[in-house]
Amino acid sequence: MRDTESPIRETQAPDPATAPAARPLSPDELNALVQRQFPDYAACRVTDASGTHLLMEADGARLRTRPGGTISGPEQAGLVDLAAFLLVNARLGRPTPMALTTSLQISYLNRPRPGLLRTHARMAKFGRRLCVVLAELRDEAGDLAASATVTYSVPPAGAGQGTG
16 A cells, blocks of 8 residues: 555545435325324325426315415415425435425415415426425416425435434
């Protein structure tokens, strides 16, 4: 062994942006995660998921409304935030409860009434530490109710990871 070589090699956690893609979590796995971690969102159900997009349905009749029967703004923001969180987890291929919202910008476009609500989230950027998700919330008629950009901070693999 030469003087410049070290018998000890440093190991680093894989970079999620360059590491081989893990198998995305399935809709069933994501729904189980919601049941365990977010019992307040029992009205929500993931119907389709991959590493790049997610579709989630919510029973709007079980959500809080404002006077006049409109789904409240905080409920709408919660739906797009949950969909973004689940998409990040799906992409990582493992439950990552410590993935945290760092920014949520939402535009309320139409008044969604109680009924079936659909949230479509797609990954705009999947980086080493930050993920950006674009989400749309549509009402039962398919009208766009809200549009959002959600940024998530992702902890390094193994750092404070729970089992979900």
